[in-house]
Amino acid sequence: MRTDLETRLFEAVDAGFDAQVAFLSELTSHPSIRGQEQSAQTFMADELERRGFDIDRWQIDIADIQHLPGFSPVMGPYDDAINVVGTHRSQTKTGRSLILNGHIDVVPAGPLEMWDSPPFTPRIADGWLYGRGGGDMKAGLASNLFALDALTACGIAPAADVFYQSVVEEECTGNGALACLARGYRADAALIPEPFAEHLVTAQLGVIWFQVHLKGLPTHVAYAGTGANAIEAAIPLIAALHEMEHRWNAAENRTDDYAHMDHALNLNVGKFEGGDWTSSVPAWSIFDVRMAIFPGQSIDAAKAEIEQVICEAARDNDFLRNSLPEIVYHGFHAEGYALSQDSSAKAQSAIAALDGAHRATTGQTLEREAITATTDARFFGLYADTPALVYGPRAEAIHGFNERVDLESMRRITKATALFIADWCGTEDL
Amino acid sequence: MRTDLETRLFEAVDAGFDAQVAFLSELTSHPSIRGQEQSAQTFMADELERRGFDIDRWQIDIADIQHLPGFSPVMGPYDDAINVVGTHRSQTKTGRSLILNGHIDVVPAGPLEMWDSPPFTPRIADGWLYGRGGGDMKAGLASNLFALDALTACGIAPAADVFYQSVVEEECTGNGALACLARGYRADAALIPEPFAEHLVTAQLGVIWFQVHLKGLPTHVAYAGTGANAIEAAIPLIAALHEMEHRWNAAENRTDDYAHMDHALNLNVGKFEGGDWTSSVPAWSIFDVRMAIFPGQSIDAAKAEIEQVICEAARDNDFLRNSLPEIVYHGFHAEGYALSQDSSAKAQSAIAALDGAHRATTGQTLEREAITATTDARFFGLYADTPALVYGPRAEAIHGFNERVDLESMRRITKATALFIADWCGTEDL
Numbered sequence: 001m002r003t004d005l006e007t008r009l010f011e012a013v014d015a016g017f018d019a020q021v022a023f024l025s026e027l028t029s030h031p032s033i034r035g036q037e038q039s040a041q042t043f044m045a046d047e048l049e050r051r052g053f054d055i056d057r058w059q060i061d062i063a064d065i066q067h068l069p070g071f072s073p074v075m076g077p078y079d080d081a082i083n084v085v086g087t088h089r090s091q092t093k094t095g096r097s098l099i100l101n102g103h104i105d106v107v108p109a110g111p112l113e114m115w116d117s118p119p120f121t122p123r124i125a126d127g128w129l130y131g132r133g134g135g136d137m138k139a140g141l142a143s144n145l146f147a148l149d150a151l152t153a154c155g156i157a158p159a160a161d162v163f164y165q166s167v168v169e170e171e172c173t174g175n176g177a178l179a180c181l182a183r184g185y186r187a188d189a190a191l192i193p194e195p196f197a198e199h200l201v202t203a204q205l206g207v208i209w210f211q212v213h214l215k216g217l218p219t220h221v222a223y224a225g226t227g228a229n230a231i232e233a234a235i236p237l238i239a240a241l242h243e244m245e246h247r248w249n250a251a252e253n254r255t256d257d258y259a260h261m262d263h264a265l266n267l268n269v270g271k272f273e274g275g276d277w278t279s280s281v282p283a284w285s286i287f288d289v290r291m292a293i294f295p296g297q298s299i300d301a302a303k304a305e306i307e308q309v310i311c312e313a314a315r316d317n318d319f320l321r322n323s324l325p326e327i328v329y330h331g332f333h334a335e336g337y338a339l340s341q342d343s344s345a346k347a348q349s350a351i352a353a354l355d356g357a358h359r360a361t362t363g364q365t366l367e368r369e370a371i372t373a374t375t376d377a378r379f380f381g382l383y384a385d386t387p388a389l390v391y392g393p394r395a396e397a398i399h400g401f402n403e404r405v406d407l408e409s410m411r412r413i414t415k416a417t418a419l420f421i422a423d424w425c426g427t428e429d430l
Numbered sequence: 431m432r433t434d435l436e437t438r439l440f441e442a443v444d445a446g447f448d449a450q451v452a453f454l455s456e457l458t459s460h461p462s463i464r465g466q467e468q469s470a471q472t473f474m475a476d477e478l479e480r481r482g483f484d485i486d487r488w489q490i491d492i493a494d495i496q497h498l499p500g501f502s503p504v505m506g507p508y509d510d511a512i513n514v515v516g517t518h519r520s521q522t523k524t525g526r527s528l529i530l531n532g533h534i535d536v537v538p539a540g541p542l543e544m545w546d547s548p549p550f551t552p553r554i555a556d557g558w559l560y561g562r563g564g565g566d567m568k569a570g571l572a573s574n575l576f577a578l579d580a581l582t583a584c585g586i587a588p589a590a591d592v593f594y595q596s597v598v599e600e601e602c603t604g605n606g607a608l609a610c611l612a613r614g615y616r617a618d619a620a621l622i623p624e625p626f627a628e629h630l631v632t633a634q635l636g637v638i639w640f641q642v643h644l645k646g647l648p649t650h651v652a653y654a655g656t657g658a659n660a661i662e663a664a665i666p667l668i669a670a671l672h673e674m675e676h677r678w679n680a681a682e683n684r685t686d687d688y689a690h691m692d693h694a695l696n697l698n699v700g701k702f703e704g705g706d707w708t709s710s711v712p713a714w715s716i717f718d719v720r721m722a723i724f725p726g727q728s729i730d731a732a733k734a735e736i737e738q739v740i741c742e743a744a745r746d747n748d749f750l751r752n753s754l755p756e757i758v759y760h761g762f763h764a765e766g767y768a769l770s771q772d773s774s775a776k777a778q779s780a781i782a783a784l785d786g787a788h789r790a791t792t793g794q795t796l797e798r799e800a801i802t803a804t805t806d807a808r809f810f811g812l813y814a815d816t817p818a819l820v821y822g823p824r825a826e827a828i829h830g831f832n833e834r835v836d837l838e839s840m841r842r843i844t845k846a847t848a849l850f851i852a853d854w855c856g857t858e859d860l
Contacts, residue, residue, distance in 0.1 A: 108710075114645070209709075221698040221722075223696075235668070238665070269659065269705075270707055270712055271705035272661045272705060273702065277601075277700055279602075279637070279639075279829065281698060282702075283541060285702065332709075373652035399648060400648045
């Protein structure tokens with residue numbers, strides 16, 4: 001039996017759904033790749049402000065966060081890295097407080113000709129919204145906001161403080177979420193609607209990014225035998241890294257959440273650049289790698305092994321032996337995090353509340369999933385003693401071409417989120 | 431016994447040598463990489479003009495050359511591709527005419543920190559001039575000019591027309607030299623002082639440049655198993671190209687000039703670029719390749735085999751099989767050229783004249799060399815029935831770091847060039 005409040009909240013989500021889709025479409029039209037998030041953040045701040053939230057909008061300052069656990073080395077200047085938080089202050093403060101977190105940054109679109117339609121001109125077809133970032137994770141930013149709107153439409157508000165966070169830097173460091181912690185935002189639970197198909201994420205991997213800088217000995221290609229090709233020198237190093245990837249994935253190294261996965265840890269050579277002139281033996285190359293680690297695996301130990309593997313492979317190269325690769329870290333130094341390992345009463349009750357909200361919305365049991373990516377959940381779970389529930393809509397081709405999000409899935413997530421807020425925070429009259 | 435003219439020309443070269451080194455140093459300070467040759471060409475035109483040459487300075491127009499044999503597909507627009515030719519008109523026209531050719535373009539310097547001193551701030555130490563382009567081939571432009579100056583200082587001039595050419599595009603297409611042909615410049619012989627250690631180049635290879643464009647299937651790296659990495663997909667293609675390189679170098683494929691060389695034909699992966707984001711499986715990569723061919727080897731047949739090798743290797747890749755690589759040609763479509771195969775009386779007498787000039791200068795026999803690079807000589811030899819003598823100073827690390835040219839070698843080349851001009855063209859009073 002559906003309660004009266006459930007029915008009213010669902011009707012409110014349905015009533016607002018066209019506006020929600022329009023909001024998602026507009027938000028997705030902002031090409032908020034790293035360094036270009038400002039217009040999207042202005043849009044978010046305006047939307048929050050006209051709903052009556054207290055707006056906190058600030059530029060991330062490295063000095064505020066670089067000493068904190070979870071900090072990742074930075075890729076570029078943060079002159080343009082702006083976080084937005086909208087705060088709802090409860091009148092009664094009788095419930096449990098909540099952070100509704102989402103990231104505004106999206107990954108690059110890649111070659112435009114490989115998209116069926118322009119990535120930042122969202123379009124809707126057959127119940128999907130297409131566009132870069134629509135799934136990862138602007139639909140989640142929309143569901144967080146329109147779930148709160150549903151309460152408002154029912155004449156109620158959360159009976160605890162709610163912090164609506166729109167953060168940058170999720171896709172490369174997580175320093176946006178870390179900056180929210182450093183600024184003092186704390187709550188009894190966090191919800192992050194990343195697009196994992198309406199499952200509850202019970203574990204996430206850690207991620208390390210590193211760059212390998214290789215030197216070569218350039219000559220005119222006429223004398224290529226006397227030079228050392230810095231591009232081709234990368235090939236055995238990449239092979240050695242894949243052997244390391246294979247070892248790390250071995251059954252004896254897996255944690256319980258990943259015991260059933262043969263290949264949870266993926267190593268990705270995501271970028272490669274080298275050489276200046278076709279007829280010169282290239283003097284330099286740089287390649288960018290992402291590698292995952294299991295929850296509990298030490299970042300420092302992982303880095304030490306990565307460095308050892310690269311340098312050992314380099315010693316097989318006559319030139320690199322005396323000019324060893326330089327390994328540069330910029331980007332993720334992310335530990336793994338497993339909600340499944342949080343036995344606290346707070347975590348158990350937050351999960352129970354989400355279980356109930358999901359069942360009331362879908363009629364189904366909330367499925368659990370250990371994911372092979374990272375999310376900002378680690379900051380709340382590992383460094384702020386706050387259970388972080390990752391639970392969002394179904395999307396496809398995130399980081400790919402023709403990224404899309406299932407709009408009916410977003411509707412269900414919005415409804416479940418509204419119920420979860422009402423349950424977790426309690427309600428008070430507007 | 432040295433003739434009186436020889437002695438006077440040598441003394442004139444010696445007397446002008448400080449000025450010649452200063453000229454070389456100033457010319458090398460112009461960073462005349464592709465698209466940035468203008469200031470160097472202005473310097474050249476001014477130097478020619480104040481010596482009384484007729485100046486022809488023009489922008490290359492693709493329409494003038496694209497139908498001609500030897501044309502190479504163009505890398506970029508030619509808005510900034512300017513040739514300079516200075517013409518000496520003989521009063522008597524009793525001798526044989528001559529083209530003195532050199533290229534003004536230089537290859538990129540590469541990472542600056544790998545140079546001991548800035549590449550475009552030439553410095554002299556221990557008898558060498560260091561700087562990008564000092565050897566390849568601004569010392570040759572200097573020796574051509576100061577050899578003519580030596581005649582002037584002796585009160586004589588060539589008794590035939592001499593065309594002093596400072597051309598662009600030698601390092602990527604040769605279209606600068608081709609544009610001189612198209613403009614009507616012809617002579618009985620050509621001299622190109624490329625830096626081959628005071629040897630006479632008797633054969634040069636052909637060169638083909640091609641780009642391989644690969645597509646991938648991008649996904650979030652969390653699902654890397656479902657994507658197709660366009661960077662790593664290049665690795666087996668590069669291996670297959672090296673197998674082709676090995677086959678082409680086989681003894682049965684070598685022409686006489688190269689019979690003694692196990693590996694004359696070098697394949698170079700000179701540039702590589704791919705991917706946009708470390709945590710996305712890369713959707714694209716592009717790599718640039720230089721491959722050499724023997725004189726007489728067909729460019730069309732070579733291209734067909736290159737394409738076949740790449741596509742066959744691509745068919746072993748599950749993704750590429752249905753999205754075959756695109757092969758783009760921009761840059762060298764250069765045939766090989768062997769002066770050694772030119773049995774004409776004109777060629778034999780030009781070689782004899784250079785033999786004599788070299789012996790008179792150095793006391794040594796002029797050594798022959800088949801080189802593993804290409805030069806602009808092919809245009810004169812193959813397409814204008816003009817024997818082209820490649821004979822220039824000793825340089826080291828051309829296309830590398832700390833490129834340098836031996837100044838005493840440049841002095842000898844200048845002297846030998848002055849003698850060669852006086853012999854080949856004959857002389858008349860100023």
